[in-house]
Each structure stands twice: as structure tokens, then as C-alpha cells.
Amino acid sequence: MVPEPVLTSTHALAGVAQRPRPEDAWSLAPLIAGAPSYRLGRWIGQRFQYPRPKNAPKITRSLPGQPAAVMVHGPDGRVSTLCLDFDTSKALKGVVDSDAVRVGNLLSACGMRFVEDFSPSGGRHLYVPLHDRMDAAEARELVEALALMATSLDPSPHQNITDGCIRVPGTIHKSGGHQTLITPLSQAYDILRRRNAASALMELRSALAPELTRKRALKARAAKTVAGQRNGILPALSLNAGSEAPLRKVARTGLYDTAKYKSPSEARMAVLNHFSACGWSLQHVENELAGQFPGLAALYGSTERQARLLPYEWAKAQTFTNTASSTQKPLPRKHGEKHALINNTSQTLTTGGAGESSSAAAVHQLVNDLENVLYAVLDHRLQARGREGLSLRFLIRGLLGYMRAKETDILDVGCRTLAAAMGKHHVTIARLLPVLVQASDGILTKIADARQKAADVYLIQLPEQYQQLARELAWRKGKIHAIRPVFRALGDAAALVYEAIERGRYSPTTAEVVRISGVSRNACSAALAEMEALGMIQRQDGTWRNTSVNLRMLAARLGVLDDYLDHIRRNRHERAIWHSYLDRFKTLQGVITEGELFDPERDEYWPPPHDAAVWHLPQPA
Template identity: 85%
Template sequence: MIAGAPSYRFGRWIGSRFQYPRPSKAPKITRVLPERPAAVMVHGPDGSVATLCLDFDTSKALKGVVDADAARVGRLLSACGMSFVEDFSPSGGRHLYIPLRDRMGAAEARELVEALALTATSLDPSPHQNITDGCIRVPGSVHKTGGHQTLITPLSRAYDILRRRNPASALMELRSALAPELTRKHALKARAAKTVAGQRAGILPALPLNAGSEAPLRKVARTGLYDTARYKGPSEARMAVLNHFSACGWSLQDVENELTGQFPGLAALYGTPQRQARLLPYEWTKAQSLTSSQALQKRLPRKHRKKSAPINNTSPTLTTGGAGKLSSAGVQQLCNDLENVLYAVLDHRLQARGRQGLSLRLLIRGLLGYMRAKETDVLDVGCRTLAVAMGKHHVTIARLLPVLVAASDGILTKIMDARHKAADVYLIQLPEQYQQLARELAWRKEKFMPSGLFSGHLGMQQRWCTKPSNAAATPPQLRTSCGPPVSAGMHARPRWQRWKPWAWSNARDTRGRPPQSTYVCSRHDSVSWMITLIRSAVTAMNALPGMPT
């Protein structure tokens, strides 16, 4: 009684969208209810429709807007003498079915539904815009999230409406009531055709046809949908809309009048009418005070305005949305805290895993080495790169990484799978349960880190040493892989064994701790490189806690 053709399609997830793909052989409609989500075809084989299907979708507006649009369109249809059947879905959407005695052409049906969409924000005209694939779920069908389409119209009345159907005279009255919207739709279509012709002739630049002049905050007020990356919740989105209206010179009475007019989404952001009546005057007063203070701030001279620039590179940045990015100093400090947690807690836990635990302890040190080198807490290092650096097979690294994620207690987290040539992406962070421990423990003054195996220079070894207070008078102490410190001007060892300063900084970090200097042993020839590599590996094994000396 609703379908345009006696067949239906099964729905399934394709990627991140639930779709109803075209089957090679569509199943016929029977008395048996399909156990899977299914939808009937809106158009027949000749493209005509037997029922106008109006889909009010919660993906286009909030549920409050959907309910208001469905009620308003229902009143319009009743005023035109048209009968319809209504149902709702578990997700909050609504469907209106308008059965017709005489089948209607696809172009005429599409024109009517698109005209109705101009009066209802949440109305999705796509089922009537695709002749070959337009479909809709009917009452009783299984929903993709569970549950079924539920009738709002009583069953006996729904059966009577679908059996009697609407005459052509009622359809003419509906067309007369939608005359302004039909005229507007024709004008929009003519303008779009003119734009396309100008783009093909090279007169106009190539712009998207749906590019309109509607402000983003006006769209939020109309639909109730907002960007979660910009606004934390409905309260922030409401305040942004009210600030916009206040800056445009609106009054509270103007806002209240449009809540039931062109901006029902703003009313839906309040949830209930009682909450709206309680919060709207307060938030409007707050918006007016904020916009007036901003206008006063713009009129002040530049030297009297508030400054928000950071005073140095260790100050936290003032973000405008999203997560802040760690600075280079912040990454180094995070590495120091993680190493303290690694030596104090994680090493002892991994030690109980035996041979696998030893590999895991080396692997997490390698990741921290890459974190220091790249100065970022988001790493996309491939298994083969880690395998070459650690001297293991890449399959072993691929097997150890998920184990390390599970055993690191939140320190290492996989946030993105590999894609094409890009490796898996991991996030290194300091979990909340270890933050107090990291604050209590002092950074290790002289700690070994086998970053020579992970910095792209095989055979190099790094140690961090505190800089002397009288750096100008005392030469820096250079540490070798074995033996006591050697002064910068001394030549106690051959040239290939001497350490050279990598970086030196006079600044202090945000915790007031002395800076760290890195010394790297240079590779002179293949023999010295092999000797240095062996010494680095031996020192790395001895530096791990729990290893026999």
C-alpha cells in the first residue's frame, strides 16, 4: 500500500554509513516481516510514486525540531484535506505517508517534497530525489539501532487511509498552499542553472552549488546541530547563538518570537519549555553584557587592550578550540616524567614477564627515544624501523607493540591504524594515576637512554648531565661510555672515543630545574662504530633494573 514497487532491500553498514545497496535480485514483499532492517522502494519501474513519503530525520536537526516540523506539516496537510499515516523510529525520526489514488510522476513528486522541505528544516527529500535507489522504512520494519518503526496513527485508521487514499482535488489544494515555496524553488533552480552555465563558459569561478550566505550560528539556531569540536555542549552553543543575535541588535522579544518561527533549533537546545523560560532571560542578559564589553574593548586604544601573548615558549598556549600542542620543552619534561615512572613502576612489572618483558622494556625506551628526537607525543614509527634499530625481526616488533599497549597501563595508546604507507599512530602520555608519583620523584640527573639505537645514528649513545653553575669558568664535563668524566681540553682517549656536545641551553624549565645537555659520540670509521655499538648495547643491558651485573 506504500511501496512504489513490490520489492524491498536489506540494509547493512558500509564503512561508517548504514545504506541499502542495490541487490542483484531484489526480494519480493510478502506477509512475513524481514528479520533485518529493510526498506521498500518509493518509485515504481516507470518512475511514478503511489505514496508521498516525508522523512523527518534527526541527522538534520534535533528531536525537538523534528517533532515541531512533523506537527506543522501535519497541520498543513490536514488543512488541505489530505489524510496521512504517521510513525516514528527509535532514533527519534518521523515518517509521514500520504497515499495517492492516482500515481504521480517522479518529477512532480520531487517538486512537492522539496517545496515542503523549504518549510521544514528536518525534512529529508532524498527518497524522492533518487528514482532508482530511493527507499524508506515502513511501519513495523526493524531499525538499524534496534527496535521497530512504530505507528502513531491507530492501526484501523491507518488501514482505512491507505485503502481509501487521497483524491486529486486534495493534491491540488496542497499545491496551491505551497505556491510561494514552489515559486522560490523554481527561482533557486534557475539561478543554479545559470551559475552552472557561467562556470562552464569560464565566466564564473567554480564554486559549490550549495554554498549559501547563511551564517553558521544561524544554522545552529535553525537546526539545533552544532560542532562538538567548537562547543562543549548545548549551553555553549546557545550562548554563541545569543551572542550573535545580541551583536546584530536583536531584542529579547525578537528572539522569543523566532523560537517558534524560523529558529526552532535554539528552542530545542534548551530541552524543555520550562528550562527555556527559566534560562533564556538570564542568558540573554549575559550575552548583552558580553557583547557590550567586547564593543567597548574594540573602541579602546591598542595599548590599553588586554594582551594574551605567552611570555616564553614554556607558557601554555591560549587555544581557540581543540587540544593544545605540547612545546619542545614540554615534550622533554614529559619524557623525564615518563622515565621516572618507567624506572619506578613499569620496569618491575615487565620484569615478571621474563624474556618478553626484557624486549618490552627495550621497546618502550626506544619509543621514548623517538619521542625525544621528534619532540612530539604522537608517534607513527613503523615496525621495520624499530626492528632495524633494536636488532629484532619486524614481525616480533609487530607482536610486541599490542602487548606493550596493554601492559603500559595507559602510557602507550594506539589512536589510529596504519593507512597506505603510514604506520600505526600511537599516543604517549602520562596517565592520571602516575601524575602524583611523577611530581614527587626528581628527574634522574644522570640516566642512560639508548637513543643511539633509535635516533637514526646507529652506535651512538646519549647521557644527560647537569651543566655546572659556573659554566663560563669551568669547561663542561664530557662523559664517555666508560670511565670518569674528562675535561673538554683533555685528550685522554682517542678521537673516536671522545664525546662532543650536542646542545647547550642557558634557560631553565618551568619547574626551575637545571637544563639538560646531550653528548653524542661521533662515528669515525667502521671499526670504531662497531666497538661503540657493542659498548652501547652492554651499557643498555646493565642500566636496566633487575639485570645481573
Template identity: 80%
Template sequence: MVPDAVLASTHPQPSVVSVSSPEQAWSLAPLIAGAPSYRLGRWIGQKFQYPRPANAPKITRSLPERPAAVAVHGVDGSVATLCLDFDTSKALKGVVDADAARVGRLLSACGMTFVEDFSPSGGRHLYVPLAERVGATEARELVEALALTATSLDPSPHQNVTDGCIRVPGSLHKSGGHQTLITPLSRAYDILRRRNRSSTVVELRAALAPELARKRALKTRSAKTVAAQRVGTLPALPLTSSGEAPLRRAARTGLYDTARYKSPSEARMAVLNHFSACGWTLNQVEKELGGQFPGLAALYGSPERQRRLLPVEWVKAQTFTNKASQKSLPGKHGKKSALINNTSQTLTTGGAGERSSAGSSQLVNDLENVLYAVLDHRLQSKGRQGLSLRLLIRGLLGYMRAKETDILDVGCRTLAAAMGKHHVTIARLLPILAGASDGILTKIADAHYKAADVYLIQLPEQYQQLARELTWRKGKIYAIRPVFRALGDATALVYEAIERGRSSATTADLVRTTGISRNACSSALAEMESVGMLQRHGRVWKTTSVNLRMLAARLGVLDDYLEHIARNRRERAIWHAHLDRFRDTEINETNLYDAECDEHWVPPDENFTLWHTAA
């Protein structure tokens, strides 16, 4: 994360407000605007808008008598000032203040100075003047990337080249009052006249590298979807206002359905109940109040109320979820079932899987030695498919270590969600992997009804001596850690080679070790370096202390994962309903699909994997 830096206060100071009058603050308008004109606002139906006039009035020193907004873009579409609009219509005021402070720290850390004001409605504006104008596309990319880090940031002024505009300090507000300048007037003049050098824009782009990569990926995915719909290979999907679950939206923004929850207290308890049901701890919740879920903090109203009420309400949430989980189901008294809900951990079938924790760990370590010494090189010959096969066997070994069993009855959808692939791909790869593993992976039972295929993982006799002669490697083995769902299979293998290597590796060493082409390896290294995962020391590459979970969240992996889980649940419900048509037994309560529980928020553990929520 970006370190904190000194910046202008994000809270109105009476001494500052009294110094600059609206007329004085309005004098900054020509230094902010992209063009020397403004628009007057008026009500059009139920919405207050700033329509394009036939002849836009020029900006003068006289303060307009009606709400006025200046154009963000020039006549050529270029931008002189990045205008960041934190809007209370997108989140509660507490979230707006926190977002403005966080973005301000980011800008300051990149060496940027900015001017700040606030509106009577509680919104905030940050104005970042640029010494050299930037194109509309570049400005839009930067503002949209910043919007991914701040829930309340509205990027729309930079998304419309012809009509994008923003109210500046001193302007009247539609509800009465004026945009109030927070930055001292003399300081604001100095900032807007000196402006920020182009080198600071480069630093900002580097700091926002994960968000910029995420936006590019979303744009590419959207273009492919539209193209598929045009040629008829994908049906047109109905437009919805938001695909986000209501509780998650409440936790992010503080906005909730007043028809369902009568007060902020009820909305808070609904969110806390869900956190508790998903296995979060109080410490994890407290950390995320200032991270990805500031809306929950805003629902408390003040930090004092949060400190006083959160521990009490968390105990209530745990009590509620514990009681709910202890309710016995018909015909299931005292027994566990992997079908209790779609996030339950898969239970093995027993038998040969009964072994000690130390024995399981030793077996996995021996299998890792065989994997690196023999199986990896064998799978390299299968090209692109080999990358997926190598990660799949790593995933199975990781699952084997976590469950302390050598018998795996994990469904293809579970593996697909953990690896970021389609379940049909996993179903195709498993038999291929079993055939190429030389006895390491063996299918011992076919799928039946709702149970998955059962596989046995063992150390064949021909590899036992080799496994014991080789030294175990440091660290853990993974399939696809969340961050690599966005960065790709080749990147995951390159990072593993650096992380678990016995010595620091050069690019040539990595090409030889991973069996990945030079171009693909170089691209993977460059991409990981751009998002801060690696650093180059001379000729060798080393990992950094970057938090991979936080980086995954910035790359949008968590949203993609939740969407994958929701899709799996829908498909399972359809398949189970199809199977139940051929059974005479009554539908069990455990097989019902509850749309209200159509998400699972992974607890923010530094070393978490996606296995335990993908079942």
C-alpha cells in the first residue's frame, strides 16, 4: 500500500472557511477549467442538470447567481486538471471523507499537490492541476483507476468529453450554500499556478498499475462479450442496475435497502451476521473497516460509537450464527454432510485416507520432490495444456496437505473455482493428468448421483528412493493463488520458481527451470514487476514483501471469484433439480437454493487459499 504522506486536511476548518469567501474562491475557476467557459444548472424533471448552452458564458471574476459548473475538457478534448468528485449519492458521508483522505494520501505520496473543497451535501472535490495537458483517454484511465480504490469517487466528469463538467470552489449549490474551499486561498493559488510536473503523473500511473491492469482486463472482457453477442454465440443479457449483492453493497458504501432494514443498526447486524457465518474474526472485520468495507464503519455514525458497539454486536452475530448452524436437520442428527450448503468443505470417503498429520505432510513433501524432478519436465512437452496440468497437480497436492488425506473426492466445479478455469476444462484435464502422472494420480471410483469422481494420490514404488534422496523445498505449494487468476498460469509458475528456488534466479535460469518460452517468461516478469511483486537486483529476480491478497483485491480477483461461485451454485441447483426428478424421495431442506446466500466473503487471511469456500 502507498505510505501516508502529509496533505491538506479533508475536514472543513473554520479558520480556512472564514478566510476565503465564495467570490474569492470562484477566482480559481479559470485555473481549474479545461475551457474558459461554464454552464448554468437547472432542474430538468426530477434531476438537476447542467445542459449545454448555445453560447456558453465566459468565466469572469463575477460569481454566477445560479449553480455553475466548468468544463473539464478543452475544445480538443485535453485535460488541464484532474477533477475528482466524491459524491454522497454513491456512499455515506463517512465513506466520502475516508475516500478523499485515502486518495489524497496516494496523490501526496506520488509528489502531487491538489486543491480541495466540500459541498453543502457532504461531497468533496479534489482538483489536481497538471503542468502539461493530457489526453481525454489518459485522464479517464487515471480517474477510473482511482475510482476502483474509492467507492464514492464518481468518474463521470472525465467519461464525457463534450459534456463533462464540475462545480468549482465558490459556486452555488442546488440545495443552497456554496462549494467551500478547504485549502487556504493563497496555497490554492500557488498549487494551481505551479501545477504538477509530468513526472508525478508517471508516478501515479505506477502506483495505480494494478487498477489500470484491472480496467484493461474488464474492457477486453466486455469487448469479447459484445462481439460474441453480435455474432450470436452468446445470448444478449438483460441490463441490470448492479450485479452486486445487497449486503456487500451496504458494507462498501453504507447504503442499504430501507424497505428491508428499518435502521442502520439492522443493516449493520445483517452484515456482521454474514461475516460471522463466513468465518471472519473480529480482528479481520476491524481491519477491513478501513479497507474494502468502509461503509460498515460509516453505518456506526462515529468512531466512538463504532468502538463501543462493534464488540457487543459481534458477540450477538456469533451467537446468532452458532445457533443457526447447530439446528439439526431431518434424518441427519449428529452427522456432518458436505451438502449442508454450497460453501461446505468436501468430506472424503475415508479408507486409505486415514493417516496421521505428520505422515500426510511427509507424503506431500516427497510428492513435491517427484513433481519438480520428473513430472514437471514430462508435462512441459504438452505445451499450453501442460501449464494447466502442472498447476492442477499442484492444486491437488495443496488440497491433499490441507485435508491430510490421500483420497480426494473434489468436484470439477470446486477445482475450477479454485484455479480460475471452467469446470469443463478441469473435467478434460483430470484424466489426462492421471494418465501422465505414472501412477501418482489414480481414479478409484466414478461419480455417482451428487458425489464426484474419487482419486487416490500415492507415491509409486519407482519414485520412492528418488523422493527421499532429494531435499525438501522451502515454502508451500499452491495451485492458483488469487492474484494469478488475473495474471495467468505462466506468471504463477515463474513466481513459484523465484519464491521456492534454492538460489536467486536470472531470466535465463527461470526459462530453463520453468520450461516456459523466453518471451512468455519475460512478459510475466515485466508484468509482476509493474505491479510490485518482483524487484530486479542486478541480473537476478527477487520477490518483494507485497501483500498478495491485497494485490488480488486491487486487480478485481475477489469480484471475479464471487461471480464464479454464484455461477457454480446456480448450475448445481439446476443439476440437482434434474437428478431429483428420478428419485422418489422428498426434496431435502439441505438441497434448496437460497438466493439470499448467493455469496461468500473470503476472510482476509494473508495466506488464504480459495479451496475452503469453493465446495
């Protein structure tokens, strides 16, 4: 169950001057509708619906005497107006208002004009008239892309060609009152008669390139899953398929289970406790209130209330999580025994096989030398391995990233941890690690096998044959990245191409990018085109250079964080199965510690939203 949204008087909505009469606002209906007819609404069971009549009434100047909705699609399956419905059933009114403002600003930035109204329930409608009628599939793709950036946007009117409909200004609402026009009536007439040109629509498509790319990837993944289920390759229902963490949904929409949380205050504290346990800071929370979690801001009710309560509640959340972590009972262990892994967030301890590791400064210098050797020698050797070589090149980068972050040359990192950081399957990582040991020419050496909950242990060193080369090469200025979040969606080839442009001493041409990155010409051209469409790079005078686009924000728009959370959820489930199997051989039976209890909300880990977050490989200092 979800709480009823707090309703505010629509008569006090800012920006509405002298409102037109409902009869006058209804005169805009034929300019919005895709077909010259409408449907009357009525209650059917517990739902208010607009059933398909035998003879749909035609739109006339007379305002219908009961709730009515015009058809979005015409008889030819095309639409003349994009109808954006921001619904309070999907999120709180505060989220609806912020989503409408965000989408409106995007439309205005693309040169598109629109008409806006609001309903007595707090919902908002934006009507975007088009000069050229658009195919239903094309309109649906565009509206679904907008829905990825606006939580409260309901794309269903554009998802049903035969029954998609929407209430227009002036119509009666099911709860009483009318759809109230926000845009002045004369201006609304002008917008609907002088409709948006195709050039503005192209601007909107360009601005929504990340969301369109993400939507196509989701559809392709869904089609692959359905095909696998039909062929018997995949089970009918996979674990947590398409699910979302409960607290994440609360933070995104502001809707919560009233059986679990009695008030918005309790729901807010649950979300803040989780943020605190995941290592967030108050600055992170404040930044995301206007970003991916507007529902948390809506739970405060007003900006003044949020500014007053957020610091206080955040301090309480930090106190609660610190107290809970300090009072948690440790796992039982024998006296003097060291465990390679205490829990999922503890510092990794090696299982033996080597002496004391080097100092932190020595490790950083060693990583700098190894990076020079990597770019000078190892990268060129791995290029000859084709597609496998791409994965190997980023696997060694990932290991060097962990080496720098942990400040040790002895790594005890599991395949699933590397797979989650690199966006690959853990079986792929397990297959590539022995290959990398052989291909690294002594840089990577396995010194201990995995045992029970402990992973394989590897030693990373600078072989004697490369020591002279490392002394002769100067350390490069700037960061050397492993897998940044955005390239979980774009792939290894795009990451290498971007790296070649980013690390170049000058802006390279396409031929130089191919040579520097070691990627084939076709793969390089495809990666350049995709990154240019996303605004990551631009071409000037035949050379390529980076833009100032925020890669973290772009990764969020591409849905990388959702994929990462699904990956972590799957890894936790598989680890739980393995640990349960190991527990069968414990001599001590019947003892359950607090750390072994399963909490479906605590289990979902949200990393802080900054460039050095733990949901991708750590960056060099």
C-alpha cells in the first residue's frame, strides 16, 4: 500500500493568472486530439476507465457533461501531439511538479513550445504539438525515453494505439473540478496552430540520446530473455527480475508502504539510515535530492522544512549506523585465527603465500612504473589477441586500480568483485585471469589458490626485464582509469577509444585514434559515432577532442547504476548459496549471528554518487 498524496489547492498554483472558463479551454481539444472523437469515463469496479464505445461521440464546441478523454492516436496510427501525463499515482505531488518543470525546461532548451495544464488531483499534462504527424512507434519511443528521466511520467497513453487517451484542458475530473489551463488561452491557441517544426524534434532526440540508447538496450535485453525462456535456456522467472530495492523506490518516488512506515518521517529516516550505512555524505544526499531521488525531497513537504530537518535527521542516521556497526557481534573464530573475509565490506586479508607487503609510497611508485610498461609493451602484445585482448587490457588496468587503492602488491580480490567493477560475468573473469598470468610476462603471478570464502591471491611486481625500461620512461601526468561507469554500457572498445583521445598530447585524427587505441577501424568508427551522439566527444577540423560532459551523470542516464545494483544483488545471492553450502561443514551447528541475517533492504548497497565511488574501480591519486 502507498499513502494518499498530500493534495494542495490547485487554485493557488503559481503561474496561473486569469484562468479561462472550462468551456473555453475545451475549444483546444480538436487541436490536441489525434482523432476528432472522445470517450466518456466511468467507474468499472475499483478503477475509473474510458471504455471503447460502439459509436464514439465527435468533438464539438459543447463541453461534455462528464469526465471525457480525447484519443491520442488517429485512425492511421499516427499522433499529432505528444501528450505527457505526470501522474500523482506514480509519485508524490512534489515529484510531479519537479518532473514537469524539468521536462518543460528540456523542451524549451530544444526550441519546442508546449501547452500545460493541471488536474484537481495534482497531476500535470504537457501537450507538445507537432507540425508533421509522427508514427506511433516513434512517438512511444520518445515518450518512454522521457519517462526514464521523469519518475512520475506515465507513458501509457502512447503505448496503446487503439485505446490511448488523455484528458484535455476544461474536461471534468473524476474527483470533481476541471482540468485547469496554465498556459494563457491566446498563447495556447498560437502554440497549437503554429506547431513545432521537425528541426526542434531533432534537437529533442539529440538531447535524449542517452535515454534512447538505454531504452533500446532494455528492449533488446528483454527480447533476449523472452527468447531464452521460450527455448528453455532461462527459467520462467529469474530471481528479482525487474525488481527494485524498496528504499530506492521510496527515495525516487516518495511513495512508501504504510504498513511498514507509519509516517513520512519514518520513511525518510529509513532511507537516510541506508545512505549513511553505504558511506554517503550529507553533500551527496543534498546533491541527489534534485537528481535521481526527488521523492526523498518530496517527503519533507517544503524546501524550508527540508533545510531545517535534513541536517538533524542525517546526524541521527549517522549516530544510528555507527552504533549498530559498533554493537554488531563478530563472527565466531578461534583464538589467533585470521579470516580472509569477515563480511562483504571489510578490509580484505590475504591468506598467506608471501611476506610483508611494501610501503604505501613504494606501491604507488610501483603502479606508476607498471602503467608505463603497460602502455609501452603489454598493451601492444595483448592487441594481437583480438576481442579477448580488449578484456585482458582492462583486466590488468582493473588490477592496477585495486592495487593503488589498497596500497598493496598482494591482491585477494574475487572474480565476482572484479566482474561487478568491470561490467562482465564472473565466469569471464575466471577464464581471463589465468590467461593474463601467462600473457603478463611475470607482472602478475598467482601465489595461493582460493579456499572456502577466500579468493585466489595474486602478486603484482615489476619483472627484472622491465626495470630498465621503467626507469627510462617518465611518469605520465593525469589519471589512468580502469573501467569508468559509463563504459559498462558502451563497452571496452569505446573505453579504449576515449582513453586515446583523453590521454593524447594533441587532438588525434580518426586514423591516429585507431593506431593509439589498437581497436579495429570499424569498431573505432562505431565507438566514435556513438560517443559523439552522446555528447562525449566532438570533431573539429578533422580531429577529435573531449567535451565537458559529466561522465557520471551520463552513466546514470544510461542506467549503469541500475545494472550495477542488479549485478551486486545477483552476486550476493550466489555468495549466500555458496556460504550456505560451506556452513554445512562447520563443527559448530545451530549458531546464527546477526551478520548472517538477511534484510531485503539492507542487502542493497548504494555507493556514493561521485567519481571515486566504489561501484567502479578506484581512480589513481
